Every structure is written in C-alpha cells, then in structure tokens.
Amino acid sequence: MTGEAAAETGWAKINLALHVRRRRADGYHDIETIFAFADFGDGLSVRAADDVTLTIRGPFGEGLPADESNLVMRAARALAGAHGVRVGAALTLDKRLPVASGIGGGSADAAAALRLLNRYWEIDADDVALCAIAATLGADVPACVDSHTQRGDGVGEELRTLEGDDVRGKAVLLVNPGAPLATGPVFAAWDGIDRGALAFGPPLAAALAGRNDLQTSAVSLCPAIGTVLNVLAAQPGALLVRMSGSGATCFALFDTDADAEAAQSAIAAAHPGWWAAAGRLR
Ligand SMILES: C[C@](O)(CO)[C@H](O)COP(=O)(O)OP(=O)(O)OC[C@H]1O[C@@H](n2ccc(N)nc2=O)[C@H](O)[C@@H]1O
Numbered sequence: 001m002t003g004e005a006a007a008e009t010g011w012a013k014i015n016l017a018l019h020v021r022r023r024r025a026d027g028y029h030d031i032e033t034i035f036a037f038a039d040f041g042d043g044l045s046v047r048a049a050d051d052v053t054l055t056i057r058g059p060f061g062e063g064l065p066a067d068e069s070n071l072v073m074r075a076a077r078a079l080a081g082a083h084g085v086r087v088g089a090a091l092t093l094d095k096r097l098p099v100a101s102g103i104g105g106g107s108a109d110a111a112a113a114l115r116l117l118n119r120y121w122e123i124d125a126d127d128v129a130l131c132a133i134a135a136t137l138g139a140d141v142p143a144c145v146d147s148h149t150q151r152g153d154g155v156g157e158e159l160r161t162l163e164g165d166d167v168r169g170k171a172v173l174l175v176n177p178g179a180p181l182a183t184g185p186v187f188a189a190w191d192g193i194d195r196g197a198l199a200f201g202p203p204l205a206a207a208l209a210g211r212n213d214l215q216t217s218a219v220s221l222c223p224a225i226g227t228v229l230n231v232l233a234a235q236p237g238a239l240l241v242r243m244s245g246s247g248a249t250c251f252a253l254f255d256t257d258a259d260a261e262a263a264q265s266a267i268a269a270a271h272p273g274w275w276a277a278a279g280r281l282r
C-alpha cells in the first residue's frame with residue numbers, strides 16, 4: 001500500500017499578529033494570532049523502506065537530531081499509529097529554515113510529514129482528521145496542515161478562515177539575526193499585561209491594527225531582534241514590519257517583489273551573518 005516517491009514542503013509560518021491575552025493554569029498562554037505562510041520552506045521527500053527512517057541535510061540540518069524526538073518522526077509515528085499502517089517510509093528532510101526561530105520550522109515539517117505520508121501510505125484522511133493528529137504534536141502544527149492564512153485562538157489550534165484574504169501573494173522578506181531563541185523563555189518573560197483583543201476582518205487590516213505581544217520580551221532576551229526590526233523598517237516599500245512568533249525571525253511585507261528583493265540584497269550585503277529569504281505569502 002505504498003505510492004510513488006513523493007515530496008512536500010514545510011512552508012515557513014509567519015504570525016502577522018500575535019496577541020497574548022492571559023497565562024493559563026497549565027502554564028500555557030491563550031493567544032490570538034493571524035497565521036500566514038511563505039511560499040518557501042523545508043523540503044521533505046519519501047521513498048520506499050521497510051522501516052520509518054529520517055535523514056537530515058540542508059543548511060540548517062547540522063545538530064538537529066534525526067531520532068524519534070524529531071517532529072517529522074513524531075508525526076510519522078502518530079499517523080501510522082492512528083491508521084494501523086505497518087509499512088515503512090524513508091524520509092529525507094532538507095532543512096532550509098533556521099531552527100528555533102519563530103517561523104515554526106519543526107511544526108511545518110510535522111505538518112508536511114502528515115500530508116506527505118497521508119498520500120504516500122494512501123490513507124486518505126481529510127484535513128479535520130490530520131488536524132486532530134497535528135494538535136497532539138504542537139500548538140502551531142494544525143495551522144501548518146493547510147498552510148494558508150488563518151486566524152488562531154486558544155493556543156493557536158482553534159482555527160478559522162478570515163473573510164477577504166488581502167495578504168495572499170504579498171511580497172515578504174524574512175530576516176533572522178542568527179541566534180536561536182527558545183519559545184518557553186519568551187512567554188515566561190511576557191509582562192502579564194493584557195493589551196486587548198486582535199480585531200477580526202481582512203488579515204492585513206487586522207494585522208496592521210494589531211501587535212506581537214512577545215516582541216518586547218524577545219528583544220530583552222535577544223537584543224539583535226531590535227536591530228533587525230530597525231533595519232527592516234528602513235527598507236523602501238515596507239508596509240508591515242514585525243517579529244514572527246516568539247522570534248528571533250522578523251518579517252516585512254511589501255507591495256512589490258522588486259522592493260522585497262532589493263531589501264534582501266541590501267540586508268545581505270550589510271549583514272552577511274544574518275539569514276534573509278524573500279518570497280510571497282501563499
Ligand atoms: C509563539 C507561537 O509560535 C505562535 O504561533 C506558538 O504559540 C508557539 O508554539 P510552539 O512552538 O508549538 O510551542 P510549544 O513547543 O508548544 O511550547 C514551548 C513552550 O512555550 C510556552 N508556551 C507556548 C505556547 C503558548 N500558547 N503558551 C506558552 O506559554 C510553554 O512554556 C511551552 O512549554
């Protein structure tokens with residue numbers, strides 16, 4: 001019951017806005033966010049094998065464990081377990097997104113593994129069933145299953161489509177200063193002040209009226225984020241500049257690809273140690 005060798009992409013996740021509303025009794029925080037996705041990300045491919053295995057390569061693959069702790073392996077095991085799959089899959093992850101950087105690389109990879117193996121193993125589960133498995137793997141994973149612009153409530157797993165997608169196709173530039181930043185400490189450093197709800201409505205308009213409530217605590221833990229934000233804000237044509245998730249990656253949206261590409265070139269020349277990737281929102 002296995003199909004042909006196949007591939008998927010773990011699309012880079014961007015939080016266009018991220019409001020932190022309250023700390024919960026279980027230590028997690030209720031958030032309101034607008035998820036969007038770039039049209040580039042990690043590559044994941046599969047070919048026939050007796051067991052489920054994972055090989056990692058790519059610019060950010062070094063040091064990332066390929067064992068059962070990897071979110072790709074966890075996703076494969078969870079899907080196989082839920083559907084009684086007994087055949088294997090040799091998975092290869094091309095790690096192109098920086099790790100622990102606020103763009104959900106691990107979550108995107110897990111969702112890509114669910115989509116890929118759902119096809120490869122010919123399970124044919126629908127998105128609702130995949131999202132139920134995704135929710136057991138991480139807060140961001142359900143949003144990454146569909147990987148299109150959505151609003152997320154709860155810890156981000158309560159998803160809904162927003163009316164009037166005014167961000168699809170917008171040019172985007174992602175910039176990371178090169179320092180990994182774990183999510184837990186950034187939430188722990190949040191000042192506990194509820195600054196109010198994220199508006200509904202078209203995603204760009206809602207995001208422009210919104211905030212990333214983790215930005216201040218992330219900058220305090222990783223001051224280079226402040227520099228990235230200033231540099232992005234100075235780029236001609238930048239219409240929304242903000243940190244994504246818990247950082248340290250920041251993004252800028254532009255009206256034209258040319259503006260995003262010019263900003264990428266300028267930043268690459270001025271800050272050769274930074275990671276910068278340009279594309280469009282999907
Ligand atoms: C910040 C976001 O990236 C926004 O999309 C996500 O909410 C984070 O999701 P994630 O990376 O899947 O986070 P997890 O790996 O589940 O959580 C890491 C740690 O961050 C803290 N955490 C995470 C999510 C949340 N809503 N509240 C929290 O307080 C918890 O201490 C948790 O132990």
Ligand SMILES: Nc1ncnc2c1ncn2[C@@H]1O[C@H](COP(=O)(O)OP(=O)(O)OP(=O)(O)O)[C@@H](O)[C@H]1O
Pocket residue numbers: 064069070071072098099100101102103104105106107109110140181182183245246247
């Ligand atoms: N396939 C994977 N890719 C990246 N990280 C992984 C993967 N599998 C497990 N991890 C672990 O997950 C941790 C978080 O990585 P990830 O890149 O998802 O964080 P992030 O970009 O901050 O995500 P988020 O935006 O959801 O907070 C890493 O420290 C890493 O050890």
